[in-house]
Amino acid sequence: MDKRKVIQSLAFGLFRMAALVNALALAILIYFLVKNGISAISWEFLTQPPRNMMTEGGIMPCIVGTFLLSFGSMLVALPLGVASAIYLNEYAKPGLAVRIIRIGINNLAGVPSIVFGLFGLAFFAISLHFKVSLLTGMFTLGFLTLPVVISSTEEALRSVPNTYREASLGLGATKWQTIYKVVLPAALPGILTGAILSLSRAAGETAAIMYSAAVFFTPKMISSIFDPVMALPYHIYVLATAGTEIDKTRPLQYGTALVLIALIFSMNFIAIYLRARMQKKR
């Protein structure tokens, strides 16, 4: 065989292997979680609060808490992020100000989540008197996911052909009407996809909420946004490190992890499904 062809098939083989490693890692992870966690899953596990020093019972408050935290963080990140992206992409004239804002956003994306957690504690919980609460968690996670929302929205706005903007302005629409009636609807699938991906990122976040929103056990159901919450990732952390009987709760830990992963996967699938549907509709 030609030497070049050998090299080519060798290279392709390597790349294919690299791609396969990804899929394999995921498969192993899921297998591992299902194998160890499935026995813990039951109706009671999903609908009851923990009992007996968290060695028995369910994880319902954690599921609720994670839902509230992740959707709540979008209430903060989505309006702020979409508005920023619209400003940067549609209104702002290139220049020093815009460069500084972009540098800021990029650096925000690089801040470790534990630092966000401390910031949330210091600023929202203490300075603004939000206390350690759902509200503080929403803001902390909202700011954490902000860079992702901004960049996915900007990406979506950039992919809207300029000819749409010109057509709209050419018909006597104002800039705002053009953005609101033509550009945003066309960018919506991309914006939503970004939002849901940030949602699942927020759902899995641990470090950012451990000082700002989550408690390891609360007997009562959350009744106001100033109450702290339990959350799935933090619950795993607590059971695995701080419980009194770590070995005894092992199945609960796997079960909680399985629920968390299932939650995140289903969010991602919803994102994919939504995007596909909206693209077809056009």
Added chain:
Amino acid sequence: MGSEKRVKISVQNLNFYYGDFHALHDISMDMYENHVTALIGPSGCGKSTFLRCINRMNDLILGTRVEGKLLLDGKDLYDPKVDVVEVRRKVGMVFQKPNPFPKSIFENVAYGLRVNGVKDKKFIAHRVEESLKMAAIWDEVKDRLHSSALGLSGGQQQRLCIARALAMEPEVLLMDEPASALDPIATQKIEDLIFELKKRFTIVIVTHNMQQAARVSDYTAFFYMGRLVEVDTTDVIFTRPKEKQTEDYITGRFG
């Protein structure tokens, strides 16, 4: 051609710059009401740039600058007091590539009315139908007004874009190579349409197709490297141009 003709657009010593690049040099010419003026010239000579000056579309490009006067019915479009949204309502535009919105056929045509504050549903429906008829596409779409405009063929999309512009009842219609992306049959339809439309509108059309300019226009302006070389009736330009450059271009000796 009628004997009493009225100047609709008067261009006086127009210069245009993309940043440092001087794209249009000292253009002066008149365009007449209810007549078709064709802009011809080799690619890159500034036809589109000139056309986009007439509805201030170049305002959207950063760093551009206009000097001189561009009068519509005697009023300078670049007067600081002029509302650019108002200008674009009076001066409609059809682009080179069909660019319908990803909305229904009906909503595409209704769009201009809606953004300009028209609420009356009956009026909108009536105007949409009228515009689609004027653009000679009504019969092809009347049974699927509420399906996506993106499902239409290229030629249909372009006529839809014409209908969309007509719905605003503009006074002037600018067309930038409206048939360049279309097949011969669709092109024929657009040309027939232009013939009808000039009874009601003032039309300025860019074309790189010499025969098309000869067929559809009353006046022809020949541009070369950002300058207006010659403008006259289409008949004169194509049979006895005054400039050697024009003649060379018309006869295909360069370009």
